[in-house]
Amino acid sequence: MNSELMEKSLLGTMMEENYLVLDSGIQTAFFEKQLHKNIYLTMKELANNGRPIDFITLLTTREPAELGGANYVSELRRFANPARFDEYLEMVITKWKKREMERILQQAQVEQWELNDVFKELEKLDTDYTSDDSLLLDEILVAQYERPFIEASDMTGISTGLQPMDYLLNGFQDSEFIVIAARPSMGKTDTLNHLALTAGWNNHLPIVFSLEMSRKSMTERLISAAGGYSRLKMRDPYKHFDNTQKDTWMTALEHLQSAKIRIDDRSGIKVSQIKATARKIIREQPDKRPIIFVDYLQIIRPEETTNNQNQAIGQISSDLKTMAKEFNCPVVVLSQLSRAVEQRQDKQPMMSDLRDSGNIEQDADVVCFLYREDYYDQESELKNHLEITVAKHRNGPVGGFTVYYNKDNGRLSSIR
Known part of the structure; x- marks a missing residue:
């Protein structure tokens, strides 16, 4: 499946399942087509404001021409496939990494980067779409401070009844x-x-x-x-x-x-x-x-x-x-x-x-x-x-x- 169809499927699925806009970790850069970047940015704006994401709200939030027109936005729903959302997202991210890798190597050649600098930039590709906050232990450690002084519950997991x-x-x-x-x-x-x-x-x-x-x-x-x-x-x-x-x-x-x-x-x-x-x-x-x-x-x-x-x-x-x-x-x-x-x-x-x-x-x-x-x-x-x-x-x-x-x-x- 080519990039355009996968991107359409992601956007169509997010129109059906609005929570995915903020919960899936998607970044605007992942989309190859500028039109799809515009649509996602509009979706994100609506989601951040707590508004529903549908045909009407998309077209009234941004100029329809910037989103490909009314027909284009309407047709996105036909490509929705919640069951394969994770799979398509992974493939879109892989394609984005490949584009970024080519850009970095081309820039490094033109600007004559040191080899270590090239490696550092390439390594960033695996972490650029992961929040740094999720890697820190600060919040977990704060929650541990009072553990020795508070009686723990008898059951930390979900009981089996046995x-x-x-x-x-x-x-x-x-x-x-x-x-x-x-x-x-x-x-x-x-x-x-x-x-x-x-x-x-x-x-x-x-x-x-x-x-x-x-x-x-x-x-x-x-x-x-x-x-x-x-x-x-x-x-x-x-x-x-x-x-x-x-x-x-x-x-x-x-x-x-x-x-x-x-x-x-x-x-x-x-x-x-x-x-x-x-x-x-x-x-x-x-x-x-x-x-x-x-x-x-x-x-x-x-x-x-x-x-x-x-x-x-x-x-x-x-x-x-x-x-x-x-x-x-x-x-x-x-x-x-x-x-x-x-x-x-x-x-x-x-x-x-x-x-x-x-x-x-x-x-x-x-x-x-x-x-x-x-x-x-x-x-x-x-x-x-x-x-x-x-x-x-x-x-x-x-x-x-x-x-x-x-x-x-x-x-x-x-x-x-």
């Missing part, structure tokens, strides 16, 4: 990329639902991307967990529910609704599309602490088509980690384990079982494995028990524990 897990992790921390991995039928989706419900009931903002299961199926599972209803009976509540269960039905629905869970059930979406949707939801709920859930990693579509599955999963894993840092919130992702587990006598998962790429292990801040003994051993005494092992914890201890798992309704709870 006491032993909270003890190890202190909840899910901001900017962390958490992987929960298991073989099929271990309870991954029920675990995700439990974590999302717990976050919502604690007044956080759970955003679920369900690439495998439809929103309707996810909702059925969530109702079952929220109300404690058997999923088998949920197939026909009219026929199978007793009077007590029917009497609690509305209460269960209201309880689930209070969690305010957002579910995007598009299949085969890319990380860039996940980011675009999450960014919009987070922007609409600035007073809530977000937590993003993805089910599951191996079916996220890579940004670029490739025949190398390991490379594709590695890039997706890296992008999810970047997203956690960018949004400063926990990103909890389910992952499949390789079939190698089934071929061993000991079925307990290991780090080497993470499927398709060692990048997952490298990128993740936390890796948890799920295991049910009664799945492999029907005679096991540990019925309805789910073993959770924190196998990697970048910022704290590791360890394992067992929780109660009701497979009938999908509920998880600590064993007292």
